[in-house]
Amino acid sequence: MARYAIVDWARFNGRDPKxxxxxxxxxxxxxxxxxxxxxxxxxxxxxxxxxxxxxxxEMMRTDKNPKILDLSDPDMIKGSxxxxxxLKEISQYVDAITCSSPELTxxxxxxxxxxxxxxxxxINFDLFPDPKKHTERAKTAVWFGYAHNAKEVLQYYILxxxxxxxxxxxVISNTPFKxxxxxxxxxxxxxxxxxxxxxxxxxxxIFINPGTVTNANFKYKSxxxxxxxxxxGLPLALGEEELxxxxxxxxxxxxxxxxxxxVDEKYNIIDSGKDYKxxxxxxxxxxxxxxxxxx
Amino acid sequence: MxxxxxxxxxxxxxxxxxxxxxxxxxxxxxxxxxxxxxCEFYYLLTSWRSWHDKRFxxxxxxxxxxxxxxxxxxxxxxxxxLHVDQASIDxxxxxxxxxxxxxxxxQDIPKIILNHGSPVDPESGMLKQPGDTNEQAQEKCIKMxxxxxxxxxxxxxxxxxxxxxxxxxxxxxxHGMPHFTExxxxxxxxxxxxxxxxxxxxxxxxxxxxxxxKIGKQGWWDLLKEPRLFSALSPGGWATYYNRDVMLALVxxxxxxxxxxxxxxxxxxxxxxxxxxxxxFNDYRSYLGRSLIYFDPSIRTxxxxxxxxxxxxxxxxxxxxxxxxxxxxxKNGENIIIVPNNPKEIAKTLVDLVENRYEEAMEIGQRGKExxxxxxxxxxxxxxxxxxxxxxxxxxx
Numbered sequence: 219m220a221r222y223a224i225v226d227w228a229r230f231n232g233r234d235p236k237x238x239x240x241x242x243x244x245x246x247x248x249x250x251x252x253x254x255x256x257x258x259x260x261x262x263x264x265x266x267x268x269x270x271x272x273x274x275x276e277m278m279r280t281d282k283n284p285k286i287l288d289l290s291d292p293d294m295i296k297g298s299x300x301x302x303x304x305l306k307e308i309s310q311y312v313d314a315i316t317c318s319s320p321e322l323t324x325x326x327x328x329x330x331x332x333x334x335x336x337x338x339x340x341i342n343f344d345l346f347p348d349p350k351k352h353t354e355r356a357k358t359a360v361w362f363g364y365a366h367n368a369k370e371v372l373q374y375y376i377l378x379x380x381x382x383x384x385x386x387x388x389v390i391s392n393t394p395f396k397x398x399x400x401x402x403x404x405x406x407x408x409x410x411x412x413x414x415x416x417x418x419x420x421x422x423x424i425f426i427n428p429g430t431v432t433n434a435n436f437k438y439k440s441x442x443x444x445x446x447x448x449x450x451g452l453p454l455a456l457g458e459e460e461l462x463x464x465x466x467x468x469x470x471x472x473x474x475x476x477x478x479x480x481v482d483e484k485y486n487i488i489d490s491g492k493d494y495k496x497x498x499x500x501x502x503x504x505x506x507x508x509x510x511x512x513x
Numbered sequence: 514m515x516x517x518x519x520x521x522x523x524x525x526x527x528x529x530x531x532x533x534x535x536x537x538x539x540x541x542x543x544x545x546x547x548x549x550x551x552c553e554f555y556y557l558l559t560s561w562r563s564w565h566d567k568r569f570x571x572x573x574x575x576x577x578x579x580x581x582x583x584x585x586x587x588x589x590x591x592x593x594x595l596h597v598d599q600a601s602i603d604x605x606x607x608x609x610x611x612x613x614x615x616x617x618x619x620q621d622i623p624k625i626i627l628n629h630g631s632p633v634d635p636e637s638g639m640l641k642q643p644g645d646t647n648e649q650a651q652e653k654c655i656k657m658x659x660x661x662x663x664x665x666x667x668x669x670x671x672x673x674x675x676x677x678x679x680x681x682x683x684x685x686x687x688h689g690m691p692h693f694t695e696x697x698x699x700x701x702x703x704x705x706x707x708x709x710x711x712x713x714x715x716x717x718x719x720x721x722x723x724x725x726x727k728i729g730k731q732g733w734w735d736l737l738k739e740p741r742l743f744s745a746l747s748p749g750g751w752a753t754y755y756n757r758d759v760m761l762a763l764v765x766x767x768x769x770x771x772x773x774x775x776x777x778x779x780x781x782x783x784x785x786x787x788x789x790x791x792x793x794f795n796d797y798r799s800y801l802g803r804s805l806i807y808f809d810p811s812i813r814t815x816x817x818x819x820x821x822x823x824x825x826x827x828x829x830x831x832x833x834x835x836x837x838x839x840x841x842x843x844k845n846g847e848n849i850i851i852v853p854n855n856p857k858e859i860a861k862t863l864v865d866l867v868e869n870r871y872e873e874a875m876e877i878g879q880r881g882k883e884x885x886x887x888x889x890x891x892x893x894x895x896x897x898x899x900x901x902x903x904x905x906x907x908x909x910x
Contacts, residue, residue, distance in 0.1 A: 230560045232607055260534075260559045260611050261585035261618040276565050277558050281583035 223264035236412035252491035278311035318440035339442035349451025360422025379458035448477035536596035598630030670815035673837035689894025734802035735827035743804035762856035824885035829874035
């Protein structure tokens with residue numbers, strides 16, 4: 219049986235894996251659901267290594283087996299000197315790159331000479347409670363994530379829209395969310411705790427996540443928040459128009475049924491395991507070809 | 514035990530294959546240098562520390578002798594060297610996690626623990642509970658280390674570290690460093706003089722570097738001594754372990770009462786201290802070699818490597834009393850100045866040495882260098898390690 223090691227960002231950097239979205243979604247979920255994948259440990263042996271946002275060139279240059287660099291952010295913009303990575307440089311030491319959004323995949327593929335694949339942020343269905351049932355007019359819009367992102371996303375025009383629609387705002391964030399002005403919105407801020415976050419999100423009726431932030435960090439982000447909200451039974455509102463639409467419980471219920479079906483079809487973490495295995499097999503096939511050329 | 518390692522007479526038949534990881538790069542540079550003719554070094558890459566990271570490779574260049582490996586493969590090595598210090602007992606630390614994971618991986622060969630520290634309460638609040646004395650915290654630390662090492666042989670860096678004053682067990686191996694003999698030192702200075710006649714911008718540092726390339730050995734640079742105060746302590750670690758409180762007070766007194774800057778190398782995050790950041794190993798050797806006084810405040814750290822480097826560089830070493838192993842090689846007023854653990858007294862002595870006792874400090878520095886050549890030489894150091902390897906690797910008759 220082949221065994222694939224994942225060197226994940228959180229453990230590599232001594233952080234709590236549950237508190238790091240990309241590690242939790244792309245590494246921990248996969249290890250939990252597919253026994254062919256395991257968390258890399260010092261000195262371990264594996265048949266391939268996936269570097270989940272870990273830019274460990276020393277290891278990439280030393281290990282001989284297939285290596286995949288898995289990206290969740292456009293860290294090449296910062297470069298390695300500023301804590302990001304040098305994409306062109308690092309792409310010489312791995313066999314393939316996987317990215318968490320189609321936008322990032324497309325962009326990365328422009329720069330590198332190795333295969334680049336889109337592997338969505340997928341979820342572990344076991345961790346999700348039953349979807350929320352909608353029976354009343356919506357009262358609360360919800361957003362969850364890092365507090366510094368909340369400040370960028372929840373701009374004044376969103377807050378004003380919430381006021382006009384008579385909605386409260388629930389923000390579930392890793393650190394306290396302290397906007398300079400609430401623009402008249404009743405804002406409740408709850409600490410993001412990995413064990414209870416999904417239940418907390420269901421205290422809201424609509425997931426608000428405006429797609430209006432266009433800076434590079436957001437442009438390449440995956441849709442994982444949306445997928446999580448959908449699986450929890452919450453519709454996504456990008457702006458005031460959708461907020462208004464989803465005030466109606468029937469509209470929310472219909473959207474919920476439709477999106478849960480979509481999530482079940484496209485975002486099961488088990489499919490990520492299949493994706494990675496397919497990519498590893500491709501790498502091995504190409505390596506064989508290379509060897510035969512040498513002969 | 515590898516069958517092919519020793520012949521029937523018990524003589525080593527081939528090089529010992531050592532598995533190691535990047536830990537204390539200064540220590541490891543000297544170890545590789547001393548043992549390169551007897552051992553092959555295989556360094557397992559770990560997520561904890563990378564020698565190729567500039568933070569470490571600027572301190573000591575990555576030795577060419579290292580074979581880098583990405584995974585542990587049973588059967589390929591003879592012995593493993595694993596590293597700890599008192600922080601390793603704290604399960605929250607990367608040091609603990611790394612040791613634990615590697616210890617689990619390696620099941621086929623003997624493992625030797627190299628303990629770099631002493632059982633000072635790590636000041637993390639983990640051991641010393643309210644009401645505990647320092648002695649009680651130390652007892653807990655020793656107990657937890659014993660449990661962590663589960664009987665693996667332990668090497669420590671000083672005799673005191675192995676004594677009941679500190680861990681209470683372990684084999685002391687005192688460091689030994691490559692250095693220039695008296696004859697080599699004279700040759701370097703002669704070559705400098707000759708080249709200076711042809712090139713008026715030629716420096717003594719260049720002469721050292723060229724000589725090192727020629728003979729294939731790096732040593733310490735004993736240069737003209739500037740009247741300044743210098744120290745180099747680890748950037749991490751704890752107040753008690755490094756006696757930082759006294760160091761901090763001293764820096765303040767020197768600045769406020771005497772107007773003297775204290776050059777403290779790469780050691781602190783505290784912005785108000787005067788710092789010196791060498792950009793590479795040669796910068797460091799040059800600065801150290803040109804400093805008249807090297808001060809070491811630490812009491813609980815086993816044999817300080819930076820202090821020995823200062824001895825080899827001809828600096829006059831000033832040491833706080835009570836440090837490990839002083840009784841074995843230190844002669845106060847002859848090859849070292851020993852001062853009480855009192856910042857005011859230390860400041861007075863340091864300034865007096867710089868302002869009024871320059872010649873005496875120079876002489877103490879030279880005698881300190883002679884002592885270091887005798888006590889901290891790589892030949893003895895190599896033999897100590899070979900004895901340990903033989904003990905763990907040779908079949909019992």
